[in-house]
Amino acid sequence: AQKVTQAQTEISVVEKEDVTLDCVYETRDTTYYLFWYKQPPSGELVFLIRRNSFDEQNEISGRYSWNFQKSTSSFNFTITASQVVDSAVYFCALSVPLIQGAQKLVFGQGTRLTINP
Amino acid sequence: DVKVTQSSRYLVKRTGEKVFLECVQDMDHENMFWYRQDPGLGLRLIYFSYDVKMKEKGDIPEGYSVSREKKERFSLILESASTNQTSMYLCASNFDGAYEQYFGPGTRLTVT
Numbered sequence: 006a007q008k009v010t011q012a013q014t015e016i017s018v019v020e021k022e023d024v025t026l027d028c029v030y031e032t033r034d035t036t037y038y039l040f041w042y043k044q045p046p047s048g049e050l051v052f053l054i055r056r057n058s059f060d061e062q063n064e065i066s067g068r069y070s071w072n073f074q075k076s077t078s079s080f081n082f083t084i085t086a087s088q089v090v091d092s093a094v095y096f097c098a099l100s101v102p103l104i105q106g107a108q109k110l111v112f113g114q115g116t117r118l119t120i121n122p
Numbered sequence: 123d124v125k126v127t128q129s130s131r132y133l134v135k136r137t138g139e140k141v142f143l144e145c146v147q148d149m150d151h152e153n154m155f156w157y158r159q160d161p162g163l164g165l166r167l168i169y170f171s172y173d174v175k176m177k178e179k180g181d182i183p184e185g186y187s188v189s190r191e192k193k194e195r196f197s198l199i200l201e202s203a204s205t206n207q208t209s210m211y212l213c214a215s216n217f218d219g220a221y222e223q224y225f226g227p228g229t230r231l232t233v234t
Contacts, residue, residue, distance in 0.1 A: 009164075040222060048131075050212065050225040096164060105172040106218030107153045109180065112164035 007032045007101050011113035018087055019121050026082040026116050028097030034058075038100040039073065039080045040110065045093045056080065087120045094118070125149070126226035128213055134232045141200040143229050145213030152218050154196035156180075156188065159210040159228070168211075171196055172218075203233045 008031040018024050030039065041053040054064060056073050064071045068085045084091055094117050098110040129144035147154065153172050157165040157180075167180030169188040177188050185207060189197045196215075200207055210230050214223035 014162075042225075048210070048228040048230075050214075052222040052224070055222050098165075103170065103172070104178065105176075107170060107172045108219070109155065109167050109170060110165070110223060112166075114162055114164045 007034070007099055007111045009097050009099050009111055009113035011095075011097055011116050013116045014114070015117045015119070017119040017121060020089060021086050023083060023085050024087050024118065024120075026084075026095050026097075026118065028080045028082065028113060030078050030080065030097070030099045032078075032099060032101075034102070038108070040098040040100070041071065041080075041082050042096045042098065043093045044096065044115070050096070053082075084118075089120050089122055092118060092120045126213055126215055126224050128211075128226040128229050130229050131227060132230050132232075134234065135200075135203050136234055137204060139200075139203050139233075141203050141231065141233075143198040143200075143211055143213075143231070145196045145198070145215075145226055146194055147196075147213075147215040147224070148194065149215065149224070150193065151215035151224075152193075153216050153223075154190065155214040155223060156186075156196070156198045157212045157214065158182070159212055165212060168198065203231075205233050207231065208233045 010029045037058045039056045042050045070083045072081045094115045097113045100108040126147045155170045156168040171177045171190040187199045212228045213226040216223045
């Protein structure tokens, strides 16, 4: 069965430190997609990135970067020079085919990140 | 901007009441989803719909039903609310294919 594991329940760092959020997934599908979402205190999940299983290039977007390694089934997320506004719960998710073209997301447990000033 | 709205941010209901949670999206998405979020468990899929009047069970459908009479609207129904249904409920929508899902702000439901 498909599964996503985020082993870090909570992380607390001081502003400007770099921080990496780990994500390990399990799937037997050969084609799949991985996602990261951010959930700030307001509650709404905000989409950050989507990655397909055939693209192992690392991606960088400003202070955010993602490292996808198929060999270790990992999709880790790094925030460089963290800021207080980065404080949130972060979810890693894996797509699973349903029917009629729909795909559901299987989520990890989430990592609560606190950036202290 | 994609917008997914949910009828209430906070809701308090009594055990045994019938509860309706409404979700509306404005992007003409085919697919709509209801998840519940519990601490330490992440988000789990309750039901989804891939077209008007079409619905499928997710991973935890027991105690819930859904309705999709119009493409933009997807309702979650708790026929007889119980205390173990106290949770955060999140609605999402997207196009066909493994595209990102867009989420509403969530409804925090408390059943007493």
